[in-house]
Amino acid sequence: MTAVPRSFRSGLRRLSSWRGWSLWVLLGVIVVALLVTLVYLAARYEASVAQANVERDVADALSDIRSAMTRNVQELQALQSGRADLDRWQPEAERLLREHRDWVRLERRGPGLELVAEADTPYRPPVFARLGRANSLPEIQQACAGARRISGHAYARSHFVPQPDGLGLELMELCLPHVEAGRLLGFVVATYSLTDLLATHIGPQMGRSQEISFTEADGTRLAIHGLARRGRRVFTAQQLLDLPGNTMVLRMDSWRRSEPDLFPNVLTALVTVMSIALVTVLFTLGHDTRRRLRAEQDLADALAFRKAMEDSLVTGLRARDLQGHTTYVNPAFCQMVGFSPEELLGQGSPAPYWPPERADEYRQRQQVRLAGRNAPPREGFESVFMHKDGTRFPVLIIEAPLINAQGLQTGWMSAVLDISEQRRVEELSRASQERLQATARLATVGEMASLLSHELNQPLAAIASYAHGSMNLLQQNAPPAVELRLAMARIAEQADRAGRVIKSVHDFVRRRDQAREPVSARELVDAVLPLVNLQARKLRVRVEIRMADGLPSVLCDRTMVEQVLLNLARNAMQAMDDAHVAEPELVLEVRATTAGEGGRRWLAFSVADVGPGVAEEVKGQLFTPFFTTKVEGMGLGLSLCRTVVEQHGGSLVFEPNLPQGTIFRFTLPAQPDLKA
Template sequence: MNLQTSNQRPPVLQPWYWTAPRMAVLMFVLALGTLLWLLHRQEIEEQRATLINDMLWVEQNLDFQLSRNQEQLQQLGQDYFGGELAGSKFDPHARSLLLNSPGMVQLLVLDDGGSLLRGAPGTASDDIGGVALRPEASQQAFRLSNSTGRPAFSPAYPVDGEYFFDLVVPHFRDGRLLGTIVASFSVRKLVAEQVPWWFAERYRLSVTDAGGAVLGSKSNLKAGRETLDYQIPFEPPGHGLLLTANAYSAATSLWRNLLSVVIIGLALAVLGSLWSLRRHIQRRLAAEQALSQEHAFRKAMEDSLFTGLRARDLEGRIIYVNPAFCRMTGFDAAELVNRLPPMPYWAPEEHEATQAAHRRSLAGQAPNEGVELRFQRKDGERFDALIYETPLIDAEGRHTGWMGSVVDITERKRAEDLARQQQEKLQFTARLVTMGEMASTLAHEINQPLSAISSYTTGCLNRLEAGDLPRDELREALGKLASQAQRAGRVIRRIYDFVRRSEPQRAPCEINAIVEDAVGLIEGDARKRGVKIRADLAGGLTPVLADRVMLEQVLLNLMRNGIDAMRTTPLAERQLFIRSDAANEGIEVSVADHGSGIAQEAVARLFEPFFSTKPEGMGMGLNICRSIVESHKGRMWVEANPEGGSVFRFVLPLA
């Protein structure tokens, strides 16, 4: 597997590629719409033709029925006025005519003056020739038929909310009017009884006047959206009446509907598939564009990184290096990829250490904090590298190798070495300054045992010259002389150990012994300033891994600062407390004074270089102390003393 990146960009789909399928779909939709429109128009025309045919049939049927009724009334008049239906023969004949004549609700026989002779059903006393008892429409038809000698239909007229029209048939003999037969028709019943059921299942048939008012109608359909309508004159009876048919729903062919559904379904399927294809291509283009951007972004990052990246498979073969790693080692990617150990950038003198680190890395035992190795460049120059190894996981979650980041720390180590040397010089200088500031006190400390030695020596010489010095007194005097010499030697040894220049040497140390030595060095200066040193040291403390002289320097600096802080404190309260005790993190040492304390705003800057709360201070003592403690992986801080003053604490880890 080779992870080297390529500069090839994915192809970009041009926008005009979509023109042809879009035009094809547009033409298909237009053709489909045109076809469906034509089919719809054809179906509407067929329905309209059917409606007209059905309407003409109904009109002819009504015309035939009314014409037949007219003939029957003429025959009835001839029979009645000819004497054939005299007496009781008229009523059965009239009832039969009413029953067999759709819409006919009343039958009247009038004489030549318009008076009622017979009537069915029942009789009436209305004078049809009168002025107010019959509707004006009926009177007009009566006068018209008598004047012309021909049957006449009256205009429609309402009675109790229902519309009627009359058929007036006059009868003449030898030019003389014998009488008139009047038949009344209900528009509602005529339509209801004469219009067949199949017509009512398809349409709503209405009889309307010239003003559009509905006089009667019939339909078995629920009211809905009107799709088709057709009107023809209703003659007879005429007088502006119209037959109107409304189609609320058009029955369509099952196969035509299925064809339309199939066509629409196919069109939707084509559109859906095209849209899905478009979405797929768009997602693919977006993914390719994102991949291209990620590729360019990663390439830019690789080219701008100063950290070397190196990928290896599970066998240790290099499968990828970035430009920074190539610049760091001086080798090209082609010289490193697919190489197995030993690598050309391994330093020969460090071969065993590098090979061991390589094996630990392949075994997954590389430390999280990284490993420092010494490599060589192609030109032979050595450099120090800090390497962090992490597992290389592929897209399927499989462990395929190891990814290492390599940092050139040559300059950093050189700077650290220089800083360490400067720090050691600064610490040495600080110790010399401390000794210089304590010179008078230390001279007094040394002068006391020397004076005692001189006194004991002079006394012994005088007694020896006098010849009266017993051996026991001489032995006692020599013992005191030796004790004072040892005292002076201890002071000189402490001074020598404190100020001598040496490499830091860390070893297990008893913290209480270091405290006692530091107290011994500064005790004379404390007495001179009236300060009492109180040591509260816990017994049985575990040793700490530390440099003895450095910790002694920390304690001396803290104790001197505490003594200086109590310059203005009353003599009775000038006490310096030094405590040692076990803590959760290791061993804690505290130095507490009863001075004036530290201002809150100064606490945050107290450990900064060149910051001091003393007018004559250089501001380096506490900074050095904190650096020493932190170099021992400890920590140092300051707190306010509840009894007044300050408490400096530091914690050191156990050895």
């Protein structure tokens, strides 16, 4: 039988899957369409019912208003029946105004519309008090002219009258002629408030749920009654209020808080619920199918990813069950020991890669591990494995419990690292470290020689100067003994200083803790002052010392701090001499300061000159070792000064000495509770 190609089988599965999904989609579309149609028809039905209710309400309201206005006309006719005098007419009018809140004024006028008597409603201030009644006379004339023409009551078009409270009223005039035996005796004029007309003759329940208004034919609102809660949909109905002489539109707006009910009856609700349930089941099944297919695809991808990761690892992986049998090895482990997976899987102890001379030791260690009495260290442990060809090599083994999906331990997982190359690199690193230490010792010797040659220049120069002076004194016929003795003492002093410099530089290079002692600022300055004055006289520099009394002592290495002062002073004098300053001046100042937490006291030493200053391109490298601007300089003086000051806990900085020159300033911590 001919085998079916794999690609053809895959295509058939995809086609079957596509057909299955098509049926599900078609069924879902039909159910959704039926549900949408049912909901749409139910919504239309609810909307038509809501609109019919609004139209019925506006018709009932219009009927109530017409009946009330007809009764009002009848009561006005009773008011003017007979030839009642004014004394009787006035109380009757006031009674009618108390009974009818929609009237704001009643008037009795003569045949020529002259005002005979009037009465205002007791429920509000007189509405014509602000502008007067004359402004409304055209509307009265219109209503009365119509009433005389038709021999009955007539209305005028509504008009707006402002009120003192900033609002206003929309009023409508009603004129009723008084005719006896065919002769016109006068008119009765009643003034309606359209807002009160609506409020009086519209039911309170209707006003709470709807908004009712009088409008003109073009939609202009004349009066509004009711406070409706606006919703997303409004239903509107209008009815024409045709009065003799005037026509208005009664409009009613009803807002729904939400869309019309979707379920007007139980059957529709039942069908809708069943349809929703069916759609939910369809979507749930479809979602579950998609999740299952996605999970299968993810599982296949995870297996492929795991396989690719295991094949790319250089770390050997080995799994053993609780009986010590090997259940899994990765390609890296097989390559490490030289055995194939078939030769390793299922093997117990001794393992083929155990050296025979260590088999007993490994067996005992494995029994302890499997018994659970000794947990493996997290950092792993070192061991020795044997390659298939008999070669031994060191390994680092990191073991962890193998836990299944139920949380139970089923064995041990081991990560095995071949550390042969690491051991070789460690040996090379150890040898290289020894060579570096030897090189560092040679560099220290060179550094010491450089520092000694730099620091010994000053005492040796002083010794040479005193020796030349002594020789000049000896060439005299009678050399003065006192001056020779002083010169010899200076030579001895500078020779002793040179010895101290050698010892301090030696300790400094070897980073030893120098012996520090409390020294007053005066002693430090006096120690270097002879050498400073010696060079100052040679360069014709005026030296000024500024030092307050009562300065505290400093705990320092006396020789190194004196060397810092001397280096800064000599550099300042050389800078002024190289710049050919006309009047060179050197100021050495010492003062006490307070800074830092707890108000710690410091001594600030400053050396100021009037030289050319420090150039901008030099400022960033001024304290760099072996950087110098002098032709014969070594570039170690300022670097050594800053290192010495920082070792004492202070700092060395420089700043311009306005208007000309530079100030070098360094600080040293003061000795507590000690006076200079």
